Amino acid sequence: MENAKKMRPVPIDDLIVKQKVLVDLYVQLSDQKHVLIAKAGTNTSQEVLQKFKDKGVAYLYVRPEDFLALVKNSISIAGMAVGSKSLSNLSKLNVIEEALGSVYQEMASIGVNEQVLTHAKLVNEATMTVMAGQPQLSALVQKFQTLTSETAKHTMLVSMVAVMLGQGHEWIKLATLEKLALGGLLHDIGKLKLPPDIATQDPMRLSHDEMVIYKSHPELGRQMLAGTKGLPDDVLLIVYEHHERSDGSGFPRGLRDFQISPLARVVALANEFAEIVLGQGKEITERSARKALEEIELGKTTLYNKDAVRVLHRLVDGEPLKKAV
Numbered sequence: 001m002e003n004a005k006k007m008r009p010v011p012i013d014d015l016i017v018k019q020k021v022l023v024d025l026y027v028q029l030s031d032q033k034h035v036l037i038a039k040a041g042t043n044t045s046q047e048v049l050q051k052f053k054d055k056g057v058a059y060l061y062v063r064p065e066d067f068l069a070l071v072k073n074s075i076s077i078a079g080m081a082v083g084s085k086s087l088s089n090l091s092k093l094n095v096i097e098e099a100l101g102s103v104y105q106e107m108a109s110i111g112v113n114e115q116v117l118t119h120a121k122l123v124n125e126a127t128m129t130v131m132a133g134q135p136q137l138s139a140l141v142q143k144f145q146t147l148t149s150e151t152a153k154h155t156m157l158v159s160m161v162a163v164m165l166g167q168g169h170e171w172i173k174l175a176t177l178e179k180l181a182l183g184g185l186l187h188d189i190g191k192l193k194l195p196p197d198i199a200t201q202d203p204m205r206l207s208h209d210e211m212v213i214y215k216s217h218p219e220l221g222r223q224m225l226a227g228t229k230g231l232p233d234d235v236l237l238i239v240y241e242h243h244e245r246s247d248g249s250g251f252p253r254g255l256r257d258f259q260i261s262p263l264a265r266v267v268a269l270a271n272e273f274a275e276i277v278l279g280q281g282k283e284i285t286e287r288s289a290r291k292a293l294e295e296i297e298l299g300k301t302t303l304y305n306k307d308a309v310r311v312l313h314r315l316v317d318g319e320p321l322k323k324a325v
């Protein structure tokens, strides 16, 4: 058994293609338990790994010191190669890591399907690993966390709900879910370029002129991230289009539902859900989740993609969603 907090998830697909097992590999039994399934240097058959994959295991775990050896062999998450020299950045993301823990606990307490939730958490953890390996991204995210005390929690909730909605859509490709997680984490990064009093103010309270400035944050975010090596275009689209609305009333371009990137439509809904839920108080409760769903279904049906709203309904109502593999 290994210390759960330090273990790093690695997509099983990246391990199956390797000729031999380079480092000790663990499978996660629970948050606290990881069991060794393949020892470094031994002749572990790739069939063993394939069997785990067939059972629905998407990630295996490695110790952080071993992760360095693996990243040199190009681990890929959300289509981005992880090329970190050091994982020390990961500890700097601890605020967001803690936020992941509390959001997970609170989502579990409202009765969301446990298997889907656990998988979403794993996808988010893997995404944080890729960020830690990208100094530019991780510096931005660290800076963003300090905007307000709620930022980290909001960001993580958007990311996690977006992944769960993706699973509900049966977008079973792991890379797609990882893009949702990454897009969820980065969606508001453009706010870093806004004057702090506008970035942190409730948009409803902004003056007309301030609102014009506020509405530039998706474009600013896209510009900030555009130079990031290997960042998938889908993630840039999430950042650029997360305020577009299905009836064309959103910004910056006033796109209609079919014109909005499918991943951005999902993050837009996750963002609304997170805003309502966390606006009720500091914690996510069954009451606040249902209220958010009600508010969206009664008053905002034209704003969001209908399929995404249906999936959210199933999620909050506790109906099982298919687990992605």
Ligand SMILES: [Fe+2]
Pocket: 187, 188, 217, 242, 243
């Ligand atoms: Fe935003």
